[in-house]
Amino acid sequence: MINQQDVETFFHECHHTAKEGKVASYIPALARVNPDTFAISILTKNGEKLEYGDVRQTFTLQSISKVLAFLFALENFGEEKVFDKITLDPKGDPFNSIMGFQSTTEGNVYNPMINSGAIVICAMIAEEYGEQALSKVMSFIKKLTNDETIYVDVEVFDSEKSTAYRNRAIAYFLQDAGIIADTNVALDLYFQLCSIAVNVEAIARIGAILANKGYEPVSEIQMVSDSNVKMVNAYMLLSGMYDASSKFAIKVGVPAKSGVSGSILAVVTDKMGIGILSPPLDERGNSVAGIRLLKKLSDEWDLSIF
Amino acid sequence: MINQQDVETFFHECHHTAKEGKVASYIPALARVNPDTFAISILTKNGEKLEYGDVRQTFTLQSISKVLAFLFALENFGEEKVFDKITLDPKGDPFNSIMGFQSTTEGNVYNPMINSGAIVICAMIAEEYGEQALSKVMSFIKKLTNDETIYVDVEVFDSEKSTAYRNRAIAYFLQDAGIIADTNVALDLYFQLCSIAVNVEAIARIGAILANKGYEPVSEIQMVSDSNVKMVNAYMLLSGMYDASSKFAIKVGVPAKSGVSGSILAVVTDKMGIGILSPPLDERGNSVAGIRLLKKLSDEWDLSIF
Amino acid sequence: MINQQDVETFFHECHHTAKEGKVASYIPALARVNPDTFAISILTKNGEKLEYGDVRQTFTLQSISKVLAFLFALENFGEEKVFDKITLDPKGDPFNSIMGFQSTTEGNVYNPMINSGAIVICAMIAEEYGEQALSKVMSFIKKLTNDETIYVDVEVFDSEKSTAYRNRAIAYFLQDAGIIADTNVALDLYFQLCSIAVNVEAIARIGAILANKGYEPVSEIQMVSDSNVKMVNAYMLLSGMYDASSKFAIKVGVPAKSGVSGSILAVVTDKMGIGILSPPLDERGNSVAGIRLLKKLSDEWDLSIF
């Protein structure tokens, strides 16, 4: 059922929709990317690899790094310590709410899939490992991707760091509340992780591990624990696609995380990992052609976990 | 892996936790139920049935009826008409929110898994079918459950109807906003559906159909469409367990819907449907022992969809 | 300084601005009023009366009745009992808020100047006096206005009652929360008070009493207590002009309450009471020409209490 021909056909069917989106432009390094870039890489549970398009093109992880920081924290600090600061209940409907009016907004405070929670995670890592923090996380990502060439794009890092007034506001708020110890330390790691350069193959491999209870498909070595994988996948399904998360869950039905570089990490539980790159974004910050291609694959290959 | 012995062992392990909860007491008919009642019924995709405990005990659907009304509406009115009034995006994280503060509360307005949205769905059905509305939905449920004995518990209906000031507030608000035409008409159907009496076997059968792309496991007849099933399952995962929905998704990992009668409908995609009854509720309105038993089953039988 | 010639000049200067507004149309009785109607009546602390325009035209009190119900409750039940249910702190800025985001919305719950709080006040009166409630409040108003001809406009009452889905929603919410005992009883009195027909002279007299520590200017008899007057005036300044209350306080600087009939009650402490009628409303529900005329009077006669 899963076959290279479909990948190529769907790829060409969806490519033109990129025109409906806009490349992120808040920093120069993101703005000057070629909007026609389009790439997909799939790694199945059985180690089969399908890919098409600009698969060697590197891009920065941006918000996909939230998944990796969260997973790193769970693996290294354990569930209890992480959930001491991060909510186990990213969103919830109060029993008997009137149209959601009383819906507490505290629900997604410190959700590791959005900026505030990811900054808290980065602070935890930075506070634990000090100057080793970045290299620790980099080693973890290199191991997962089996790719020693990944690196921090310093130009992107510098740009992110100098323009991120809103993230700085969030971090100072967290510091005021006593949740994090030092805004600058937390944000440095946060922006470094956002600026890690990878390609779609690396993303697909991460997705395959998350789809396979933590086992690397080819070597069958367990890289991360099954229970941590389940948690990360659940968070992605609940809130990995920004404001469109629920709609994506309902319409596509797989855990996924997108980044403003136009990248998407998708996890098809028990089947495959998928990495996609197409820079133009819709108004909610998700890759237009990337979502279209995932919807097509889900419909045609029956990938929904529901 | 799935076996009767486990069911009985886990059942006894979890039964005592019911003591931590409280039976709903806002109407007499719910308050006088035996808190020790405990029942589970499982129907697998292959038609295998496992059950234990008070499996003949009837109880009212309460909020589980939200799933059935939503599914009925999707089947009879089509996706487009339903989503004209019901949000496709029950919850979402705005891109770049500060700790969720700007999180629009409009997100879960009209979510069919909570009261406001379910009242909208009931209004749609009542406005379309008039006096036939209840019998239409009853026929649908009888077909799904293959159980002709289900009925509306009139005592529960009368009690619900006369005490539901909050639901009446919600409905008048919807009528003021022009979303529904008539508060009394919508609420009558809403309370009738909440008051439908069933047993756990009926719930398990509904769950099995939802776990099996809409096909009844034994007869292999398709009862509802695959795409509607996927949508209903996604909504259940996102918001079927009230305020604890996300936590349940992360910790147990299956679509489920609970009712204040202490009942839970759980859908293990591609594997089985589960019906559970244990009346004592936790502070979020979910059956204490029911959640415990589902967690145990998920952990031991590896049921999580993530 | 205060003189009839100014009143007439300013009246004609402001009359045309009524064209910028729209007459309330949610019930027929309000919709068919003549939009050109314009009247002002002033009663000074010294008993001097100035008036101009359609001063015999009757109109319904609408939200101006909130002031009278609140004052009636304070006079008859005492401050302590009233503030057991009504907030003493209608609005507040939390110390150190971030842009008001954490601003609790509970602040104006049960503010007697807006619908929810006025319904609570009506429930208190109705629960205390039963079937005598309306006649008790009517007697109070007749005494204040020295006008035995005021009456409940039954057509307006019937229309209000049958279309007020939002007020019904509010009242059921209050009943659910245990704040009021019976939605229908509370709303009946609420709509009766809204439907009391008066003219601008009656309003001016009420205003003069409120401007004069509770003493009727001509007879110099104390009608209500000084401390209750101060409280009612403060509430009017803080929230008597709906969403435009603060702007009105800053720009005009006198306690005032408006109604959707296009009427305004203004209190110039230690100087005079003013009643105005001009039915066309701005988008915030206040009389366009009425606000214009009050601003003109405040600027020219230096009426601001600041």
Add this chain to the structure above:
Amino acid sequence: MINQQDVETFFHECHHTAKEGKVASYIPALARVNPDTFAISILTKNGEKLEYGDVRQTFTLQSISKVLAFLFALENFGEEKVFDKITLDPKGDPFNSIMGFQSTTEGNVYNPMINSGAIVICAMIAEEYGEQALSKVMSFIKKLTNDETIYVDVEVFDSEKSTAYRNRAIAYFLQDAGIIADTNVALDLYFQLCSIAVNVEAIARIGAILANKGYEPVSEIQMVSDSNVKMVNAYMLLSGMYDASSKFAIKVGVPAKSGVSGSILAVVTDKMGIGILSPPLDERGNSVAGIRLLKKLSDEWDLSIF
């Protein structure tokens, strides 16, 4: 009616209530103040001065500086330019709200009486005057107070600046939204103004000018415009006492602004200005004994503007 004997009697009656409060302790300079310090200074419209207690004790303006920065901006930039960034409508009740639930929190965004709006005002001043900003505002305050000895307390300034994570969060949020140009520049001026050291006599003099349409009582020279005075007084009444503003307006009835140094500026329109110092604060951040003494003066001398 206004007499020194009352001042002394009420002073002693209220002094002990300071024990119910707590001195602000977030920076050392505030924490080590003597909690028994208590001082009042009154300057009437006619130039009469009454004072008692530790009237030479200096303290930092803290939030009272918000009033002066706002007044400075109005005087120097004009109403139009200031209200381009600062809301004219600090708070408002939406027409027909359900219990205030839809009450927009944007209402008090940029209210110059709370931190966010005061930071915006400081940014405007700093952007206009650059390095001259502080000396410009200092000259203004020295002129108003006729006190050349006022100075910036550098120790307080340094402490405020290094600990103010929440204000830094607010400012970065404003910079992200394009409301202010530079967080550090705006906050430097903001903290400098908070750190200006004065005594109660200076505060009373400012209050007297605000109570007297902008005229200095003794010299009868107009220091600021009448219309700006009215606006500043209205803002103080609406939101000068933090979360207790409405309650204070209802119970005491005069425009006032408090600071965490335990100081209060009160304006009795057309009568007098009052400066009070008593460091222990209630849980809303207002001087306990200061509020008590103002309430007593208002009750006994009939000072309420309502």
